[in-house]
Amino acid sequence: MYDFAIVGSGVSGGRIAFELTAAGAKCLLVEAGRAFDRHSYPPGELGYSTQMFWNGGLEISRDARLGFLRGKCLGGTSVVNQADLNRFDARAWDDWRGRSGIGFFQCAVMDPIYDDLRRQVVADEIPPQFYNRNARLFVEAFERRGYHWAPILRSQDNCHLDKGSDCIVCLGGCPRDAKQSTLVTLLPKARAAGLEIETEFEIDHLDDAGDHVRLAGRQRGHERQLQARRVVLAAGALGNTAILFRSREIAATLPALGSSFCCHPQFMTYGVHREPVNAHKGALQSVESHDERFREAGIKLENVFAPPIATAMLLPSRGAAHYQQMRKYRHIACVEVAIRDEPVGRIALDRRGKLVVDKPLTALDHQKVRHGLDIAFDLHTAAGAIDTIRCEQVFGLHLMGGCPIGTDPRTSVVGPDFHVHGRPNLLVADSSVFPTAPGINPSFTIMALSLRASRQWLTH
Ligand SMILES: Cc1cc2nc3c(=O)[nH]c(=O)nc-3n(C[C@H](O)[C@H](O)[C@H](O)COP(=O)(O)OP(=O)(O)OC[C@H]3O[C@@H](n4cnc5c(N)ncnc54)[C@H](O)[C@@H]3O)c2cc1C
Known part of the structure; x- marks a missing residue:
């Protein structure tokens, strides 16, 4: 059985897959989208919009006033984004700390994690x-x-x-592989260290069996099931929230599921x-x-x-x-x-x-x-x-929330240990945990949360 199954290969999933595999864990990464590379990216705007994004390129809010974009390919949105890296400032952390009740949301704790990443990420x-x-x-x-x-x-x-x-x-x-997406940076390294990757495999729902988690979904038209001791949900704000809602027994225990969405x-x-x-x-x-x-x-x-x-x-x-x-x-x-x-x-x-x-x-x-x-x-x-x-x-373009992080299970979905409340085998550290909009590009902080979470999960 896998130690970890990671659902989603974007900014968070790529980082977590790399950290866990490099530390010796047996990991499987499952991605709904296809695996492209610089030789096979669909040509032209119409080609890539329809094949590398969810819903053929555009999703809309219920009243159609807002359009949403999210990547659907190996490497996730890190393959199609603009790759801007920004740290949160004290204003953003203070807001998160106040809203979530989590003490480590402060520059003094998070800046060293950004520094650590900065030494690893080419920018x-x-x-x-x-x-x-x-x-x-x-x-x-x-x-x-x-x-x-x-x-x-x-x-x-x-x-x-x-x-x-x-x-x-x-x-x-990026046809030059200059953009440092997880597709060209972390996933190849993780694969070399033993990570298994399955693409075109969309997870539908999960069952928590106590000492392990069952994952059910469809891969290229066929139903498939998997098991892992622990599951990391890294399918983004919309992806994680949908998977948890379809996992009805789990959703029934999460009153805040779907809340705090911002973009x-x-x-x-x-x-x-x-x-x-x-x-x-x-x-x-x-x-x-x-x-x-x-x-x-x-x-x-x-x-x-x-x-x-x-x-x-x-x-x-x-x-x-x-x-x-x-x-x-x-x-x-x-x-x-x-x-x-x-x-x-x-x-x-x-x-x-x-x-x-x-x-x-x-x-x-x-x-x-x-x-x-x-x-x-x-x-x-x-x-x-x-x-x-x-x-x-x-x-x-910055889809955040749906599984907000916090200390109170009535108003949040994920706790300070990056576990879904009451579910020690269900782990989340991606854009879905954002309790509020920071007003700052989110990727660098998603990487920082994912790095901190991976280190915690490896020791607990
Ligand atoms: C055009 C564009 C430009 C952007 N530019 C920037 C920028 O310059 N700087 C910045 O900080 N942010 C930028 N962003 C936002 C940033 O890319 C996202 O916030 C970030 O990628 C979110 O990371 P994530 O790991 O939570 O999700 P993602 O990177 O979106 O990864 C989620 C992955 O999960 C997969 N998935 C979803 N559901 C399932 C399922 N059921 N089963 C299996 N797999 C599933 C998806 O296919 C996807 O690969 C941009 C976004 C867009 C769309």
């Missing part, structure tokens, strides 16, 4: 000579208005920007320029806001862009007007506004077992959106845009 800033025009306009506008900005630390090796690489293609898997809703704003901006060329993302006034207000501004199909979906126009707007693709600069949303979302299953996500924006969220958009449009003006466009479709 760098984009050198200023490789900022594309979209990034340069962002910086110029920030400086004209007296706001602070900073280069982004990105988990990537050598992107070959000097050879003219366009890193927007990496949103469908940093992102609002794209465009400034149209007379001269080409070519935001899709070169480094996709180089800089971000780094201003205490924005942090206090719960907003973050990012320098980013989207490929053509996503842009077509984001634009508010139809028919001939839409065609005219798309013709300006090369002339568009982008400022994205992300808000630190209140964790009032709920994940549930409907009668047919389909995921339903209720994610209303609160009055405070709307106030943050208005504030952020006012700043973004003023920045476009400062950068010399001749026109501006506000996108209609709103996205959540």
Whole structure:
């Protein structure tokens, strides 16, 4: 029997599989998506969106106001994300400590874990000579208005920007293996140390048998069952919550299951320029806001862009007007506004077992959106845009919560030891445990929680 079965191979699952296997545990990793690599990533935006993301590229909230993106492939969302690494600050930890009652959520305890990871994870800033025009306009506008900005630390090796690489293609898997996804970093090392990996295997539900856990699911159309002494759920906010809801006996003991869902809703704003901006060329993302006034207000501004199909979906126009707007693709600069949303979302299953996500924006969220958009449009003006466009479709890329961590089993699902309450053999340390939205990119903290949890599980 396996010591650990790990469900999900993304930021958390990859790290945990590596730590546990390297320490000598017999581990199996189960992943619902397919195994691609740089030679087999589906070509083109339509190809990768439909084959490497859940639900053919897009999931939506019950009221269809928010779209959600999450990777479905070996390596999970770490293969298709933008690889920005950010530490939580004291404001984020204080909020988590207050909400969860967990004392180790503080810089003094978590910073050494980030430091440890930083020694292992290859990451760098984009050198200023490789900022594309979209990034340069962002910086110029920030400086004209007296706001602070900073280069982004990105988990990537050598992107070959000097050879003219366009890193927007990496949103469908990096063809140069420069992005440090778990697919190219931790999973090969873990496999060499003995990790077994099964792909295209979607776990449906679990049964807790006391001294072991049974996992049931489907692999390439066939029903399959497995057993392991302990199961690590690393299937993300939506994945973990759905598996636990379908495990009815377990779900019945977890009153907070599905609660605290949040996603940093992102609002794209465009400034149209007379001269080409070519935001899709070169480094996709180089800089971000780094201003205490924005942090206090719960907003973050990012320098980013989207490929053509996503842009077509984001634009508010139809028919001939839409065609005219798309013709300006090369002339568009982008400022994205992300808000630190209140964790009032709920994940549930409907009668047919389909995921339903209720994610209303609160009055405070709307106030943050208005504030952020006012700043973004003023920045476009400062950068010399001749026109501006506000996108209609709103996205959540950082899916968090559903199994919030905390000391009180009435309001949380996972305890400070990263065990599901009352279930010592069911372990979780991924994005589903987030009790609130930090307002900061989550991956580096998911890695830190997963590292801390792995070390705890190996000793208990
Ligand atoms: C386009 C995009 C850009 C992003 N950019 C950044 C960024 O720059 N910086 C940052 O910090 N964050 C970023 N994020 C968010 C970040 O990638 C996620 O928060 C993070 O990957 C979550 O880690 P995780 O381990 O919880 O889940 P994931 O990495 O999503 O991994 C979960 C895995 O579980 C698998 N799974 C789900 N259900 C099942 C099941 N039933 N059976 C078997 N397997 C299952 C999934 O297929 C997936 O592979 C981005 C996200 C997106 C979509």
